[in-house]
Amino acid sequence: MRKLLFAAASLSLLIGAPSMAAPCKDAKGRFTKCPPKAPAKAIRCKSANGKFAKCGTAGAKPV
Secondary structure, three states, rough: OOHHHHHHHHHHHHHOOHHHHOEEEOOOEEOOOOOOOOOOOOEEEEEOOOOOOOOOOOOOOOO
């Protein structure tokens, strides 16, 4: 039983190792530094009459 668990754990480490590498490659297949991710857009909400309102107020819907 221990051998089976040890084998499964070592196999998962071998399979998981390539996924830890940099996922970005250039056109020639070389690993490069990944570009920074764009920041998330701020969520704005509008009220029923079409004016901007806080998202927590009643009747406000995200735009």
